Amino acid sequence: MSGVSIQNVEKVFGAVRVIHGINVEIEDGAFVVLVGPSGCGKSTLLRLIAGLEDVTGGSIRIGGQEVNDMAPKDRDIAMVFQNYGLYPHMTVAQNMGFALKLAGVDKAEIASRVNNAAGILNLDVLLDRYPRQLSGGQRQRVAMGRAIVRNPQVFLFDEPLSNLDAKLRVQMRAEIKQLHQRLKVTTVYVTHDQIEAMTMADVIVVMHDGVVKQAGAPLELYDKPMNLFVAGFIGSPAMNFLDATMTAGALVLADGQRLDAPAGAALTEGQAVRIGIRPEDLTVADTGLQVQVSLVEPTGAEILIGARLGDTPFTVVLRERHNLTPNQTITVAPNAGRVHLFDPRTEIRIN
Template sequence: MASVNIRGVEKTFGTERIIRGVDLGVADGEFVILVGPSGCGKSTLLRMIAGLEDITVGEISIGDRVVNHLPPAERDIAMVFQNYALYPHMTVAQNMSFSLEMNGAGKEEIGQKVQRAAEILGLVPLLGRLPKELSGGQRQRVAMGRAIVRDPKVFLFDEPLSNLDAKLRVQMRTEIKALHQRLRTTMIYVTHDQVEAMTMADRIVVLHDGVVEQVGAPLELYDRPANLFVAGFIGSPAMNILKGTLHADGFHAEGGLVLPVAKPASPPQAGAVLYGVRPEHFTLSDTGVPALVKIVEPTGSETQVIAELGGQAITVLFRERIEARPGEILHIAPLAERAHLFDAASGLRLA
């Protein structure tokens, strides 16, 4: 196992800066997930850690070694890709043992390591099968097993679940998290799916346009997003953002509605701000503000309502079943202590 330290790293393709001065420390044994929209630079950053992309500026260390100029084979890492990359003519056991054979390991050592990885991943009954005889989830477990047998200092995952269906993704999330808890090896994982990030990571790194927007534990990012981008990206459904102005008596939304805030406006905050509230942080209240129902989406365990509040679209999530139809008025109240305020110009969190 080893820590990973990224200091002032940049990546340029031609004149385009893909990674813009990233600083990040990953502790020994930590599970860190890089998350962000397509094109934000997360896979490029992972590939630089792996040695598959050159570093334009900055330094990457694995353990106590600077690895900028080391080839991938000398970095003591193992990478799991989204497309499995299995040899179709080899059995599961042969796929898992191939790298060990190339490194000159003995038959006894290979057998022990393959057996151990197969037991961890539930692959023992499948060791004699070819990849074409496996399901997508089984193939991904084989790819993970191939990484485990190498006993690397760091595991790198590049969107490993993106080719699986929704049910299998949920199952594999659980398996990867359990694998980390068992091995306690440093893991760096890339995904565009913020639900994956929230459910699996010790810490999440939110990237946007090659810049780290925020780093923190999942619930820290959910409860205290540093800016509008993080607020909108983390959470599903996304946080509602309303335009308006802040006054001593609360937030004045467009349309003349007044929404509560936990603290009265102070002079630096007074004026034009954005008011953020998550869909689940509304309650039905006779004294609440009127919201015009547009769409009702019952799922059984909860009800999602798309509505209009003071001329602005919002999403409200009720954990209980409610009776509502399009065109009706619901009186709702946001929880003041769970509301967020953002600077209208910079997008930075105010409170």
């Protein structure tokens, strides 16, 4: 068993509490992504798992064993950082096998493990090169290979793709996911990029201000965000939000426009609600919400429309072709089954 159990974990730096009693259970072999904006505590939590920071309160277990007071080298984990951390005077093979050399592993075993990892990562022909002779993607593969040769219980990735260009990030995230599917080692991956989280994770843990706002499968968070923060963070472009009041069976906006309340919604007459509508769940229609177009961005497969509904910014993503121009008023209708409702006071989802 190589699961990771995080129980009531807290972290305080001086007088500042950055992790507030977090509970996360990571199953053996799972690929879990910690995601959230800068300063949310995700990298701090990863460093607590790695032993690079001391836990203020609570317990962290790896493979069933508490590791709070255990040195990083004794936790049987391997960590990959965003800056690669390669030794410039060593070849690829030497970089990959250096930790094993320090641990006293014999040369034949080191060579076997390095060659095996190089085969997995397509580094076979690069073993005699130095880091300066490699591209960014190749350097990141070497950093991953250095982790693989250790045969750890848990892989930890701290924003490993941040220094790569957009095209290479897409390629590398696919390679990391395929690597996990092949090795089936428990993996905890930190990123601020929710697209990375959606495409790579078995489970996403969304963090904000040192707390977990929601944890679940990617499509669970996308389809049923439990609060306004998760609703606004997961999905690109971000979800539209509109304030309304339940009036005579309809959701009435401040400018008087109306939407039918979702079937079965637990609302009472006069109740204030915040409506959430994803841009991709809207279509041009004869009836619905009137918005004024301010920007049209065709991407090829889609048309991204920046608009305004009264004083509120409003985004629409259309997959069908429309000849739209700035300042034009259009009517868009949401998919009735895809409208999200939230309590504006508690920010919690209304079922």
